[in-house]
Structure formats: structure tokens, C-alpha cells
Amino acid sequence: MVSQAIELLWAGIYLLGGITLLLLTIAVFTRTVKKWYREHRENKKKEYSTILIGYLTRNITLDKFEIFIKNHPDSITALFKVSNDLQKNLKGTDKKLIQRLLSLEPFTNYYLNLLESGKERKIMEALIFLRELETMTSEQISRIQTLLGHRERYIVHAAAVAIMASEDVKERAYALKALCRDEQITRLALYEVLYRFRKRDREQWLEEGTELTLIITDPAIPLNHRASIAIAMGGMGYYYHSRYLLDLLKNIPVEEKNIPFLAALIEGLGMLHYPEAIVEIQRLLLLTNSLLITRASIRALSRIDGKDGLEILFQFLSQKYDLQIQVETAIQIINVDVLYYEWISDKFFPEDANPIIVEQIVAEIGMDNFVAGI
Amino acid sequence: MSIAISMILVDLLTYLILAYFVVINTVYLVLLVISFFATRQLNKSREAYKITGLFDSDLYKSVSVLLPVFNEENTIKSTVYSLIQLDFNDFEIIIINDGSTDETFEVLEREFELFPSERFLPEILPHKPVQGIYRSNLFPNLLVLDKENGKKADALNAGVNASRKDVICNVDSDSWLEPNILQQMLRAFVEDEKTIAVGGIVRIANGSIFDRGQLKQTLAPKTFLGKIQVVEYLRSFLFGRIGWSSVDGLIIISGAFAVFDRAALIETGGYKRESIGEDIEVIVNMHQHFTDKGKPYSMRYLPEPVCWTMVPENWHQLSAQRNRWQRGLADTLFNHKKMIGNPKYGWLGMFSLPFHLVFELLGPLLELMSYLLFFLLMITGLLDPAFAILFILFAVLFGVILSIGSVLLDELTYKPYTRLSDVFSITIHAVFENFGFRQLHFWWRLRGLLDYLRKNKEWNIEDRNPKLTNTFHWLWFGSINLFFAALLVYGLVL
Incomplete structure (x- = not known):
């Protein structure tokens, strides 16, 4: 019995010893390969940086560069990395040269072909390249569009980010x-995608806003995303669509699911500082006790310019509200x-306001000779 | 008759110990494999969720970095400078001086030109009174709360109350953060809407070179205890926590660096001021709260955000720290006993918590029994010496595999040791760890458990004679190694 156990233990020790040696070898091998790769990359980086500077200083023409890449296809990935690092610190003509x-x-x-490799790592590599391009052709876009139905969420996201380089609002x-x-x-x-969706181009501004309003009214889109886009429309300043957002606010029934x-x-209207929203906010506050609505209203009212909005905001300091609401109101004030x-x-403060909170608001906003009305 | 019963008992105990050994090592091995694949997957999708444009808008999550300090006059300056250099658009640093009795506050006041502020401090979470709130003349995003001593959890609660941002990031005063750590941790919120807590890898700063709070070179610690702890930390973070987080069984996010959704933290009542291990308690409490409320949530560990921390390099501080960790674990498991084995809490209740109860909390008792049994069987001649030696060798090799597996995982993650000699040194310590240190660690954990049962709730149990403790530990460490050497010689002679 004991001898059998000992034999078994010996077998186990040999096995574990083997695994230990294997793991050690892999660890050393990985490190050595990584070190070699790092050094190789650094050398290439130096080499390509010199060529790139030559290109930026007009000593090397774009045609010559193209010939160089065709003759050295293995240089593409390293060259992209160097160019990309460089373009992050460039502006104006130099940046345009890198983009060209x-x-x-x-x-x-090279990268568009990687998209069809079927390997997630390679697809990601291609998308990282493509999202750095400032403009793309429709043919390139349509090849990326095929990835919008990919099973991996991160690839769909990266594909959408890449497509945001398109000049066509509809494609985006x-x-x-x-x-x-x-x-x-x-x-x-x-x-992140919405931020890239917005081009700093006045001509596209209206069209972008209209496309976004179509998405937020599309019943096929989950409500949480429609809500996020409504906030982002405010955050990204689609002022011309404030009226549309307000009309939506007026017409959507006040039901739990909405x-x-x-x-x-x-929230979005608050970010757009849209004073006409105050009346509607007040109406909704009367219709519902929802914490979500109350909190959004507090933030919106503090942003919207106007005495009327501020007067409503102060009402949330009343002790009939939850302490968290009082605190959030105080912070917004x-x-x-x-x-x-x-x-x-002092008339702004409700009669039943928490005196400690009132005192702290008055102290922090530094109102000289102010006497709180409590 | 009584001999027969004794033999049956011994047999039962032997099987129990063998089962303990098999289960604990199998679980660790499985966690190692899970972590390997989870880390690969995270590395693959890392670039996809790299947030760049969002930071130019007002739509991202803003962060309050909370730094509770108590008697840190020597290190506070460099810690604060490392925080000021964080690369993030909208963050504030809130230092909570928890009643320091040294010059911590005066150092802060001088270095950062503090002046009194009227900052609104709502009493949302309970804490000891704050005597003053100060702002920095040099850094507008720096705030200092000067409060009565109430321990770490109390200080953190005060910080949460003072915070006006979406996300809370807790940092220890002896830790340094990588400049892009906040951007990296935000990835968890980008990937999963339900994220309420995120942890990152905590690595050992001892030995590495820092300049004004910025890491210049990753080097292994110089001392034996430092190197042993590197092995422990790699194991604990790279496969322990990432593995548990992959199966929704995470019960701790290190207090050295933890990120929380502020609203979620407030909703769960913040930090329990009376808890011994506030970092473990807050996580298990969040699990319980959100499960009970039926609200979906997610807690994550990411391999990339790195926090560097100093670890104790002498026996008496290390033993006190481990004692506290064990008491903290006991306290939390006791407080949330209804979750253990409860299917309502999913993997956490059915597997992770029972595992932590049996193997991490009560493990020292079983280990004590195994050592006693070992000696008993050796003395009575019932244990074959060759078997004993081979079994110890087998156990050591198993532990070594897990440690080397972590070293390997480290190669896949961020900023591994730059010198090959450091990797070798750490690997060798992964072997040495099993002789002496492991047994001492078992002893500290056992004492921690006993101290908890004696209702000792002190943060750190005062060591009246650190020198004697250090000498005693070295002696013990030497004796254990001598015993193993003798056993090996005996085995070879046989």
C-alpha cells in the first residue's frame, strides 16, 4: 500500500517537476522573445522616424514613400505605429501629410485585407489603423460595415468608431x-462613438442633429440608448434641435417605462441651457415623484439661465425631500x-429648509451681508 | 478497542487533510487557468475600448481620489505629488487627515499652501467631526479635510461626503499610482454599465526606482521578505483576484487602490466604521445589498491599472498586517454569514464564500492539525519517512507551479521586472517560500483567527517588543529550515 502510494507520489513529482520546468522555460522564452521584439521594434522605430522626418521636411516624396512600402511590405505595421505616434503631436500641414x-x-x-482574416486580433489591428484615418472612401466604409454584425461587442464598437471617419452623415x-x-x-x-459622430463642420450640424432625433424616436432602439443620445445631444451642443427635444418632452406620456x-x-435640455424647458420641467415635477426626474431637473435647472429656474431649484432644499436630494440641490446651487x-x-430658501445646509450654501457661495430667511 | 478508534480517527484526519490539499490546490490551479484566458481576452479588447474623444466632452465620469492619512509626515509629499500628476480631465484629490499626531497636516499646509475653505460637507455617511476644510493655493483640485481620528473607514466616509464627482478612487498613503491609471480603470465602466467597483493590480514598490512619485524602473525588492511578498502579490492579484472576478466570486478589492461608483457606495451605507478589514467588508456588503435589492451589478478586476505600494520588510510589521487581514476576513464572513452557502448569491454564495471560509479562514486550523498529525505519525513510526518527504516535495512543487504560473502571467501584463536576474530571483523565492515562510504565515493567520475570537477589533495589534518579535521569527524560520534539511538528509540516508 505504502509502496504504491510512494510510486504514485514519484509519478506526481516527475509530472509536476516537468510542468515546473516547462513553465520556467516558457517564462524565460517569452521574456527573451519580448526583449528581442522590443529591441527590434526600437531599431525599426529609429529607422522609420528618420525616413518620416525626411518625408515631413519634403526630402522624400510621397511617390518614393509608396515605392518604399511596396518594396518593404513587412515595414507597414511598424511604420504605422511610428506615424501614428508622430501625428498625435502634430497639427496643421504636417498632420495632413501624415494622413496622406x-x-x-x-x-x-494591407489593413482592409486583415479585416477579412477572420481572426479577432488581426481585425482589431486593422480597426486600430482605420480609426486613425480622418477620411475614408465609401468602398472602405462598406468593408468595415460588415463588422457591425460581429459577434464580439468590442469589435462592433471599434468598427463603429472607425466608420465615424466617414464624411457622409448617413454612413455614420x-x-x-x-x-x-x-x-x-x-x-x-x-x-465615445457619438463624440466622433459630431464633425466640427457647421454644414453637417443640422443633418447630424436630425439623424440623432431619428434614432431617439426609433422604437427599435432600446430606450436606455435613446436616453443616452438625448443627453449627448445636449452635451454636444445640438442647439438647433432644442425645440424638438422639448416637444418630445411634452408629448411623451408620463409612464413608468418612459x-x-x-x-x-x-438633462439634455439643461445642457443646452434652454429656458423654455423650465415650464415643462415644472409640469413634470408636479406629475411624478420619480427620483430620476427630480435629480435630472435639479441639474437642468441649475444650468438653465434664469431666475425662474433658480427659484424652482431652491424648493428642493425643503426638508420634505430626501436628504440626498437636498444635498444634490445644495451642490448645484x-x-x-x-x-x-x-x-x-433669502426669499429663495423654503421655510422648512435644513438650517445647516442653508448656512453652508451661504458660506460657500460667499454672499456678503446675506441673511438666510430661516 | 481504543487503539482501533484512534486509528480510525487518524485515518479520517489524514483523508480530511489530503482532501483539503487536493481541493485548495485544484481551485488555485483552475483560477490560474481562468486568469490566463481572462487576461488574454482583456488584452485583446483593450485597444477597442480606449477612450479618447470622450475626454474632450463633458460626458465622461469624473473622479474624486480619496487619500486617508494618519501620521505620514515623511511620505505624504511624494504621494500627493504622484496624485497631482494623474492624467485625467476632471478629478479632485481629497486628503483626509485622520487626526495625525505628527506633522502630517503642517507638511501639507506648508507644501501645498493650504487655506481654509467653506466647502459644503453634507452628512450623508457617518464619520467623526471634521475640524477644518482646506484648499490648496497651488492646486485648485486639492482639498484637505482635517478631522478627529476615527480610523480608515471613518476617514473614507468623510471623503465620500466631501466628494462631488461620479466615481470614488481610494488610495493608500504609501502607494503610488501610474499616471494613466484613472483612464485605464474607466474602461470597466465603458465595458459594462453595471460596474460599481473596480480594482487594479497592486504591485510592490520596494526596490523599484521612483522619482517624485513616478516609477522610473521596476526592480525587485532587496530583502528576503520583500521578494517573498512579490511572489505572494503576483499570485494573489494575477490569478487570485482576476480569477475570482471572472467567476463573479470576488470578495475583496485592495484598499491600496479601489474605485467605486459613488452613488452605489452611498446607497450601501459606505464604509462600516467598526470593521477591521474595511476593504473586504465594503465589497461583500455591496454584493449583499445589490443582490438583496435585485439590482444587477458588476465588480471587476483589471490587470492593467497598476498601483505601487510599499510592503513591510520586517517580521513584526508583516505579522501584524497578516493578523489584521485574517481578523478582517473573519469579521466580514461573520457579518455576512447568511450569504455563505446561500444560492441566492450565486457563485459567490455557493462557492467563493464557502471556499474563503474553509480554506482561507479555517485553513490554519486544518494546517495545524496536519502538522500535529505529521509529528504524531512520525513519532509513532506510522508514517513512512520516504512517503513524508515525497509528499512534502509534491506539495512544494504544486505551490511552485502556481507561483511560476503567476510570474508567467506577469509577463503577459503590464510592466514586468526589467531585469532577468530579478525574475530568476523571484522564481527562486517562489520555492523558498515553502520552507519556513509558509509555516510562519500559517501561524500569523492562526493567531489572527484566535485574536478575532477573543474579540480583538484593534486596527493593528500593538507589538510591545518588535526587536524580540523579529529575533523570534528569524529563530523560528531557521528552525523550520533546519528541520526540513534534517528530514531531507534522513530521507537520503534511508
Whole structure:
């Protein structure tokens, strides 16, 4: 019995010893390969940086560069990394020169072919390249669009980000909509795409806003994403669509399932500093006790310029509200633009306001000779 | 008759100990494999969720970094400078001076030109009175709360109350954060809407070179205890926590660096002021709260955000720290006993918590029994010496595999040791750890458990004679190694 156990233990020790040696070998091998790769990359980086500087100083023409890439196809990935690092610190003509370089056919073809490799790592590599391009052709866009239905969420997100380089608002809106269909995409991930959706081009501004309003009224899109877009429309300054957002706020029935969307509309209108929203916010506050609506209203009222909004805001200091609401209100009042402090008088404070909170607000906003009305 | 019963008992105990050994090592091995794949997956999708444009808008989550300090006059300056250099658009640093009796506050006041502020401090979470709130003349995003001593959890609650941002990031005063750590941790919120808590890898700063709070070179610690702890930390973070987080069984996010959704933290009542291990308690409490309320949530560990921390390099401080950790674990498991084995809490209730109860909390008792049994069987001649030696060798090799697996995982993650000699040194310590240190660690944990049962709730149990403790530990460590050497010689002679 003991001898059998000993034999078994010996077998186990040999096995574990073997695994230990294997793991050690892999660890050393990985480190050595990584070190070699790092050094190789550094050398290439130095080499390509010199060529790139030559290109930026007009000593090397774009044609010559193209020939170089065609003759050295293995240089593409390293060259992209160096160019990309460089362009992050460049502006104006130099940045445009780098963009022109990255748009060369050998570059784009190499990465577009990676999109069809079927391997997630390679697809990601291609998308990282493509999202750095400032402009893309419709043919390139359509090849990326095929990834909007990929099973991996991170690839869909990266594809949508890449498509945001398109000059065509409809193409961008299509990608955004495709992304929105996935209920699990987070608000922040959506915001990142939305941020890129917005081009700093006045001519596109209206069209972009209209596309966004189409998405937020599309019943096929999950309500949480429609709400996120409503907030982002405010955050990204689609002022011309304030009226449209307000009309939505007026017309959507105050039902439990619509509350997050209504709160988002209030938030968005607040970010747009839209004074006409005050009456509607007041109406909704009377219709519902929803915490979401109350909180969104507090933030919106503190942003919207106007005495009327501030007067309503102060009512949330009443002790009939939850302490958290009182605190949030106090913080928003403190954050109100200093210019509006002169409007605020002791009459703003409700009679049953928490004296400690009132005292702290008065102290923090530094109102000289102010006597709180409590 | 009584001999027969004794033999049956011995047999039963032997099987129990063998089962303990098999289960604990299998679980660790499985966690190692899970972590390997989870880390690969996270690395693959890392670039996809790299947030860039969002930071140019007002739509991202803003962060309050909370730094509770108590008698840190020597290190406070460099810690605060490392925080000021964080690369993030909208963050504030809130230092909570928890009734320091040294010059901590005066150092802060001089270095950062503090002046009194009327900052609104709502009483949302309970804490000891704050005597003053100060702002910095040099850094507008720096706030200092000067309060009565109430321990770490109390100080953190005050910080949460003072915070006006979406996310809370807690940092220890002897820790340094990588400049882009906040951007990296935000990834968890970008990937999953339900994220309420995020942890990152905590790595050992001892030995590495820092300049004004910024890491210049990653080097292994110089001392034996430092190196042993590197092995422990790699194991604990790279496969322990990432593995548990992958199966929704995470019960702790290190207090050295933890990120929380502020609203979620407030909703769960913040930090329990009477808890011994506030970092473990807050996580298990959040699990319980959100499950009970039926609200979906997620807690994550990411391999990339790195926090560097100093670890004790002498026996008496290390033993006190481990004693506290064990008491903290006991306290939390006791407070949340209804979750253990409760299917309502999913993997956490059915597997993670029972595992932590049996193997991490009560493990020292079983280990004590195994050592006693070992000696008993050796003395009575019932244990074959060759078997004993081979079994110890087998156990050591198993532990070594897990440790080397972590070293390997480290190669896949961020900023591994730059010198190959450091990797070798750490690997060798992964072997040495099993002789002497492991047994001492078992002893500290056992004492921690006993101290908890004696209702000792002190943060750190005062060591009246640190020199004697250090000498005693070295002696014990030497004796254990001598015993193993003797056993090996005996085995070889046989």
C-alpha cells in the first residue's frame, strides 16, 4: 500500500517537476522573445522616424514613400505605429501629410485585407489603423460595415468608431444605429462613438442633429440608448434641435417605462441651457415623484439661465425631500454661475429648509451681508 | 478497542487533510487557468475600448481620489505629488487627515499652501467631526479635510461626503499610482454599465526606482521578505483576484487602490466604521445589498491599472498586517454569514464564500492539525519517512507551479521586472517560500483567527517588543529550515 502510494507520489513529482520546468522555460522564452521584439521594434522605430522626418521636411516624396512600402511590405505595421505616434503631436500641414501617407493604397489595402482574416486580433489591428484615418472612401466604409454584425461587442464598437471617419452623415448614423441595437453597449462606449459622430463642420450640424432625433424616436432602439443620445445631444451642443427635444418632452406620456427617457430629455435640455424647458420641467415635477426626474431637473435647472429656474431649484432644499436630494440641490446651487448669485435672496430658501445646509450654501457661495430667511 | 478508534480517527484526519490539499490546490490551479484566458481576452479588447474623444466632452465620469492619512509626515509629499500628476480631465484629490499626531497636516499646509475653505460637507455617511476644510493655493483640485481620528473607514466616509464627482478612487498613503491609471480603470465602466467597483493590480514598490512619485524602473525588492511578498502579490492579484472576478466570486478589492461608483457606495451605507478589514467588508456588503435589492451589478478586476505600494520588510510589521487581514476576513464572513452557502448569491454564495471560509479562514486550523498529525505519525513510526518527504516535495512543487504560473502571467501584463536576474530571483523565492515562510504565515493567520475570537477589533495589534518579535521569527524560520534539511538528509540516508 505504502509502496504504491510512494510510486504514485514519484509519478506526481516527475509530472509536476516537468510542468515546473516547462513553465520556467516558457517564462524565460517569452521574456527573451519580448526583449528581442522590443529591441527590434526600437531599431525599426529609429529607422522609420528618420525616413518620416525626411518625408515631413519634403526630402522624400510621397511617390518614393509608396515605392518604399511596396518594396518593404513587412515595414507597414511598424511604420504605422511610428506615424501614428508622430501625428498625435502634430497639427496643421504636417498632420495632413501624415494622413496622406496613411491613406496610401499599400497601407489601406494591407489593413482592409486583415479585416477579412477572420481572426479577432488581426481585425482589431486593422480597426486600430482605420480609426486613425480622418477620411475614408465609401468602398472602405462598406468593408468595415460588415463588422457591425460581429459577434464580439468590442469589435462592433471599434468598427463603429472607425466608420465615424466617414464624411457622409448617413454612413455614420447607420453605424451608430447598428451599435445602438445592442442593448448591452454602455453609455460611455456610446458617448465615445457619438463624440466622433459630431464633425466640427457647421454644414453637417443640422443633418447630424436630425439623424440623432431619428434614432431617439426609433422604437427599435432600446430606450436606455435613446436616453443616452438625448443627453449627448445636449452635451454636444445640438442647439438647433432644442425645440424638438422639448416637444418630445411634452408629448411623451408620463409612464413608468418612459421615466428614464424623460429624465434624459430634461438633462439634455439643461445642457443646452434652454429656458423654455423650465415650464415643462415644472409640469413634470408636479406629475411624478420619480427620483430620476427630480435629480435630472435639479441639474437642468441649475444650468438653465434664469431666475425662474433658480427659484424652482431652491424648493428642493425643503426638508420634505430626501436628504440626498437636498444635498444634490445644495451642490448645484453652489455650482451655479457666480453672476447669478446677486439674484438669490433669502426669499429663495423654503421655510422648512435644513438650517445647516442653508448656512453652508451661504458660506460657500460667499454672499456678503446675506441673511438666510430661516 | 481504543487503539482501533484512534486509528480510525487518524485515518479520517489524514483523508480530511489530503482532501483539503487536493481541493485548495485544484481551485488555485483552475483560477490560474481562468486568469490566463481572462487576461488574454482583456488584452485583446483593450485597444477597442480606449477612450479618447470622450475626454474632450463633458460626458465622461469624473473622479474624486480619496487619500486617508494618519501620521505620514515623511511620505505624504511624494504621494500627493504622484496624485497631482494623474492624467485625467476632471478629478479632485481629497486628503483626509485622520487626526495625525505628527506633522502630517503642517507638511501639507506648508507644501501645498493650504487655506481654509467653506466647502459644503453634507452628512450623508457617518464619520467623526471634521475640524477644518482646506484648499490648496497651488492646486485648485486639492482639498484637505482635517478631522478627529476615527480610523480608515471613518476617514473614507468623510471623503465620500466631501466628494462631488461620479466615481470614488481610494488610495493608500504609501502607494503610488501610474499616471494613466484613472483612464485605464474607466474602461470597466465603458465595458459594462453595471460596474460599481473596480480594482487594479497592486504591485510592490520596494526596490523599484521612483522619482517624485513616478516609477522610473521596476526592480525587485532587496530583502528576503520583500521578494517573498512579490511572489505572494503576483499570485494573489494575477490569478487570485482576476480569477475570482471572472467567476463573479470576488470578495475583496485592495484598499491600496479601489474605485467605486459613488452613488452605489452611498446607497450601501459606505464604509462600516467598526470593521477591521474595511476593504473586504465594503465589497461583500455591496454584493449583499445589490443582490438583496435585485439590482444587477458588476465588480471587476483589471490587470492593467497598476498601483505601487510599499510592503513591510520586517517580521513584526508583516505579522501584524497578516493578523489584521485574517481578523478582517473573519469579521466580514461573520457579518455576512447568511450569504455563505446561500444560492441566492450565486457563485459567490455557493462557492467563493464557502471556499474563503474553509480554506482561507479555517485553513490554519486544518494546517495545524496536519502538522500535529505529521509529528504524531512520525513519532509513532506510522508514517513512512520516504512517503513524508515525497509528499512534502509534491506539495512544494504544486505551490511552485502556481507561483511560476503567476510570474508567467506577469509577463503577459503590464510592466514586468526589467531585469532577468530579478525574475530568476523571484522564481527562486517562489520555492523558498515553502520552507519556513509558509509555516510562519500559517501561524500569523492562526493567531489572527484566535485574536478575532477573543474579540480583538484593534486596527493593528500593538507589538510591545518588535526587536524580540523579529529575533523570534528569524529563530523560528531557521528552525523550520533546519528541520526540513534534517528530514531531507534522513530521507537520503534511508
